[in-house]
Amino acid sequence: MTRSxxxxxxxxxxxxxxxxxxxxxxxxxxxxLEFEDPVFEFNKRIIDxxxxxxxxxxxxxxxxxxRGAEGWSSLxxxxxxxxxxxxxxxxxxxxxxxxxxxxxxxxxxxxMNFDSVTVAPYMGIDSVTPFLEFKEKWVILLGLxxxxxxxxxxxxxxxxxxxxFETVIRRAKDWGTDENLMYxxxxxxxxxxxxxxEHAGTHFLLVPGVGAQGGSLEQVVKYAGIPxxxxxxxxxxxxxxxxSQDEHFESAAAEAAKKVADEMSALAF
Amino acid sequence: MTRSxxxxxxxxxxxxxxxxxxxxxxxxxxxxLEFEDPVFEFNKRIIDxxxxxxxxxxxxxxxxxxRGAEGWSSLxxxxxxxxxxxxxxxxxxxxxxxxxxxxxxxxxxxxMNFDSVTVAPYMGIDSVTPFLEFKEKWVILLGLxxxxxxxxxxxxxxxxxxxxFETVIRRAKDWGTDENLMYxxxxxxxxxxxxxxEHAGTHFLLVPGVGAQGGSLEQVVKYAGIPxxxxxxxxxxxxxxxxSQDEHFESAAAEAAKKVADEMSALAF
Numbered sequence: 433m434t435r436s437x438x439x440x441x442x443x444x445x446x447x448x449x450x451x452x453x454x455x456x457x458x459x460x461x462x463x464x465l466e467f468e469d470p471v472f473e474f475n476k477r478i479i480d481x482x483x484x485x486x487x488x489x490x491x492x493x494x495x496x497x498x499r500g501a502e503g504w505s506s507l508x509x510x511x512x513x514x515x516x517x518x519x520x521x522x523x524x525x526x527x528x529x530x531x532x533x534x535x536x537x538x539x540x541x542x543x544m545n546f547d548s549v550t551v552a553p554y555m556g557i558d559s560v561t562p563f564l565e566f567k568e569k570w571v572i573l574l575g576l577x578x579x580x581x582x583x584x585x586x587x588x589x590x591x592x593x594x595x596x597f598e599t600v601i602r603r604a605k606d607w608g609t610d611e612n613l614m615y616x617x618x619x620x621x622x623x624x625x626x627x628x629x630e631h632a633g634t635h636f637l638l639v640p641g642v643g644a645q646g647g648s649l650e651q652v653v654k655y656a657g658i659p660x661x662x663x664x665x666x667x668x669x670x671x672x673x674x675x676s677q678d679e680h681f682e683s684a685a686a687e688a689a690k691k692v693a694d695e696m697s698a699l700a701f
Numbered sequence: 702m703t704r705s706x707x708x709x710x711x712x713x714x715x716x717x718x719x720x721x722x723x724x725x726x727x728x729x730x731x732x733x734l735e736f737e738d739p740v741f742e743f744n745k746r747i748i749d750x751x752x753x754x755x756x757x758x759x760x761x762x763x764x765x766x767x768r769g770a771e772g773w774s775s776l777x778x779x780x781x782x783x784x785x786x787x788x789x790x791x792x793x794x795x796x797x798x799x800x801x802x803x804x805x806x807x808x809x810x811x812x813m814n815f816d817s818v819t820v821a822p823y824m825g826i827d828s829v830t831p832f833l834e835f836k837e838k839w840v841i842l843l844g845l846x847x848x849x850x851x852x853x854x855x856x857x858x859x860x861x862x863x864x865x866f867e868t869v870i871r872r873a874k875d876w877g878t879d880e881n882l883m884y885x886x887x888x889x890x891x892x893x894x895x896x897x898x899e900h901a902g903t904h905f906l907l908v909p910g911v912g913a914q915g916g917s918l919e920q921v922v923k924y925a926g927i928p929x930x931x932x933x934x935x936x937x938x939x940x941x942x943x944x945s946q947d948e949h950f951e952s953a954a955a956e957a958a959k960k961v962a963d964e965m966s967a968l969a970f
Contacts, residue, residue, distance in 0.1 A: 556850020
């Protein structure tokens with residue numbers, strides 16, 4: 433998907449919501465276990481229930497990989513089911529030497545036709561650029577993450593007084609353009625979001641940690657949104673897909689997604 | 702596998718060679734394509750040919766993942782085939798928020814019974830410790846990598862004049878012990894290996910980049926080995942598994958592995 437298509441979808445829907453498909457077979461409604469592929473069945477229903485309110489879907493690959501070949505098959509069916517109007521993110525946090533990153537890129541871009549994949553920055557340029565060679569495909573590079581451990585290295589200050597996450601974002605900017613490179617920006621503190629946006633320029637930001645993890649959507653829009661194009665995708669996983677765990681999970685998920693989308697509409701459009 | 706078992710295996714064989722099973726279906730001898738699972742067939746024969754000379758095997762997960770459910774099945778068969786006398790490394794470079802890292806840990810430690818998995822450090826403590834909670838299982842944390850892009854962030858100097866890879870190694874040391882935490886240490890320059898060993902104490906180091914990538918084994922032993930226990934695993938992938946690509950690939954692989962093992966024996970035992 434191109435940037436202009438993504439921006440158009442966001443503007444049409446007044447929503448920049450991404451639904452995280454972190455589908456745990458232990459947590460889905462019990463009656464789905466009777467289906468041949470309960471995880472896919474759950475995802476299918478969640479997609480049907482939420483697609484009107486969101487512009488993107490993000491399966492976290494760990495949830496599928498941990499079920500081996502079977503999980504892999506649920507993932508393939510899920511990505512095929514997501515409407516092409518929606519931006520798709522393989523939340524895989526991959527990254528390896530050039531040759532090997534290329535294989536990961538093929539996995540997610542060619543075999544599975546994801547629009548984007550999240551990439552860890554530690555190994556530098558040749559672990560990232562192989563993903564950027566695919567037309568209309570995106571890298572979403574970890575900049576600032578929303579977990580507790582972010583403090584361990586991402587806030588390491590360099591000789592110039594800059595945090596590592598700032599250096600990561602600034603330096604990687606030249607590896608791609610704002611048409612194929614986004615950053616992960618954890619919605620933790622307003623001042624950090626300001627720094628992220630400063631370094632990221634007009635690049636899109638994928639913001640986790642809003643919803644179940646408690647981040648404030650208002651802060652995100654205020655500190656990290658940009659005029660007109662917004663340039664944000666805000667993810668919510670558990671708060672939507674597990675809004676209810678009984679037989680009414682579809683309507684509960686729809687309602688939860690609509691609630692976030694309405695908040696987005698009021699804040700940014 | 703425990704540390705003392707690993708050390709014992711190394712001493713018995715006078716070898717600390719790890720064979721990288723980066724098996725690319727495009728590169729294996731053509732006659733193997735007639736088998737039901739050519740990648741597994743190749744791995745099986747490589748394992749039979751080299752097991753006498755090495756103490757560890759390291760499949761890079763990207764090479765399997767890129768073949769979807771089928772590749773996943775080749776990987777499962779391969780890990781089951783490796784003798785329990787050999788230390789096994791899932792070269793996956795994973796790392797995510799705690800909950801999700803735990804799923805990756807289950808994938809490689811429970812579903813597939815690997816002894817260890819390589820982990821990327823960028824997300825900090827809660828992305829690493831879930832892997833350390835499994836008994837007799839290991840994290841191999843990226844410290845210094847051997848690729849070109851290592852320079853981009855790993856050599857970022859902090860306020861105290863320390864490179865990022867030093868901080869990563871030093872700080873992560875408290876998260877585990879030398880019985881469940883190793884580091885990746887790219888065999889690039891002697892002076893960097895000295896620094897890695899200084900911070901890593903008695904922890905094992907996994908050294909890539911010797912062999913096809915041209916690192917010097919002598920330097921590695923001199924600068925990063927420790928007395929008696931060695932505390933090194935040196936990996937070679939392409940130099941061994943693709944030593945020949947015709948029908949004699951097994952004997953060529955055996956010979957290539959023996960050559961490295963003999964060099965190790967002369968240098969360190």
